[in-house]
Amino acid sequence: MSTTTSTNPAEVRRLASAAERSFTVTASASPAARIGWLHAVAEVLDENVDDLVQLADAETSLGVARLTGEVARTSGQLRLFADVVAEGSYLEAVIDHAVPSATPPRPELRRLLRPIGPVAVFAASNFPFAFSVAGGDTASALAVGCPVIVKAHPGHPELSRRTGELVTGALRAAGAPEGVFAVVEGYEAGLALVDDPAIRAVAFTGSLAGGRALHDRAARRPSPIPFFGELGSLNPVVVTPGADAAGGARLAEELAASFQLGAGQFCTKPGVVFVPQGSALERALPEHVGAAPAALLTSSIATGYDEGVRRLAAIDGVSVVAGGVENGARPVVLAVDASTLAERQHDILTEVFGPVTVLVRYTGDAQGDDLGRALDALEGSLTATLHAAPGEEVAPVLARLENLAGRVLFEGWPTGVAVTWAQHHGGPWPATTSGHTSVGATAVRRFLRPIAYQSAPADSLPEALRDDNPLRIPRRVDGRLVLP
Structure with missing residues (x-):
């Protein structure tokens, strides 16, 4: 002891x-x-x-x-x-x-x-x-x-x-x-x-x-x-309609592995994921979310996780996609429409340390106003990730992600930080x-x-x-x- x-x-x-x-x-x-x-x-x-x-x-x-x-x-x-x-x-x-x-x-x-x-x-x-x-x-x-x-x-x-x-x-x-x-x-x-x-x-x-x-x-x-x-860092991930159509089920499995890694206690956990309405990723994600409570590092972290997840789930317009909020530190996936996020950004876009991620459903393509307004609601993060199909126009999205984060990933997931000469682990407030x-x-x-x-x-x-x-x-x- x-x-x-x-x-x-x-x-x-x-x-x-x-x-x-x-x-x-x-x-x-x-x-x-x-x-x-x-x-x-x-x-x-x-x-x-x-x-x-x-x-x-x-x-x-x-x-x-x-x-x-x-x-x-x-x-x-x-x-x-x-x-x-x-x-x-x-x-x-x-x-x-x-x-x-x-x-x-x-x-x-x-x-x-x-x-x-x-x-x-x-x-x-x-x-x-x-x-x-x-x-x-x-x-x-x-x-x-x-x-x-x-x-x-x-x-x-x-x-x-x-x-x-x-x-x-x-x-x-x-x-x-x-x-x-x-x-x-x-x-x-x-x-x-x-x-x-x-x-x-x-x-x-x-x-x-x-x-x-x-x-x-x-x-x-x-x-x-x-x-x-x-x-603190939410590490946003954007999945374009093309990427979702081409591999939404695969991306769901990879997202589940990333946000549950280490019981979600990584500073680079993908905490908010932007997906098109009706996405294949959202449909496939629940089967990859664990049912057992996670072992969190300290009692204060466990308490903060429980309170944070309950608070998010109680917001009007937020729904539970996978997991549950009544069983201790179970992994949880929540979802909200981009329009609701724009109205309640300060309530929803607060980091919860542990195995939870929030899907934000947007309408239109990756250049549309719905996704753009939702991204504009974010504060700084350590990382930002983009999943897009070849040929999709993503320059406006990429420009927003570059303004949000110190490391921009393509076709990957942010958990895991290589210790190299070129690495950058920092970002705009409140990330660092x-x-x-x-x-x-x-x-x-x-x-x-x-x-x-x-x-x-x-x-x-x-x-x-x-x-x-x-x-x-x-x-x-x-x-x-x-x-x-």
Whole structure:
């Protein structure tokens, strides 16, 4: 049985001060040193995978197969960030040589990105490895030289403590300075962390309400700091008449698998799906919806799901297509006409975390006003998906989806986020609070700030900006990209 603990404010202050002291070392640590830290953490996770998965499954019931894969993803993204550091373009190094003959005369300017300082990371409930203690936020901050203090999620406290011990030991053995990493627990500790003057940025994955409260708190500090939050997302899917006619039954099976994956507890769950009136997808969907209640991560998530589904089902014009709202956390499919959605958008378009999706029936084709008005009612999302038949005119729909989301999918489903150089996991409010990604190589950009050096002597310049380019990284010199 997990015990609940809370880190007292004095200890938070001590850890934050230690992180601030360590930043004097990490800010100038060599790429090789930081790469070593990341590999050491990745290796210790892989070496302890069986024990970690056992702990995680006991606290989350996510299953051994899912959790084992998540550990591999977590160690893999640590190694990806090591590759990012080695490649070096993340520094955005730029050199503009002096041009005395310019009008006015142009001085020598050299610019790059530098680490912002100690970072507070709020772990998520639904990914106890990949978005938790040693997850992507921690990895991307450490990669660029920012110390990290993680606020553990109460949904998996024993796992958080054990992971924290392993990470701390691995970093110490790899030569990282004391204070570079720590874990705290408890609601009050989280608030104290956001308030602490040593903290220079906050990364958060969680609910819209919780994230908004922390976002506002970070902004109200005497010295406001950036808040990088992933908060809420409906991830709209548009199925055109042509796509429905060509494969509605297949799409129904795929949609059912996607919105029920992980009991619907993915931030990329397709929560609203636009289908033509009388769609084959809607007719085929009920047979693929599970009848048994889902095991949700925490009691608060289960309560929120039950209340959210009941609230949606009680709205005039909303009907239950599959599942039921009286039997705990059963998967549920609801449906509503696009005209009703336009009238009740604020009631209907509220994320419910768990295995529920809402079908929105529209009339006309994919260019029609009915679908267009319905899409215009949406707020920002992490993803948007389009299923269309070859030859269908979808430019107007695509333009709307591009405005709504940070990742646009074609002929696929949004659950599952590849950790790559090109990935973007972010979107307009309320999906995230900034334009940055929390997954993939460019996640490091959140924890960096630009600094320009004007007419600096060579021995005062960072290695990345020296003429001989000792780090062998890509740079832009006098407006031209120069590869090593």
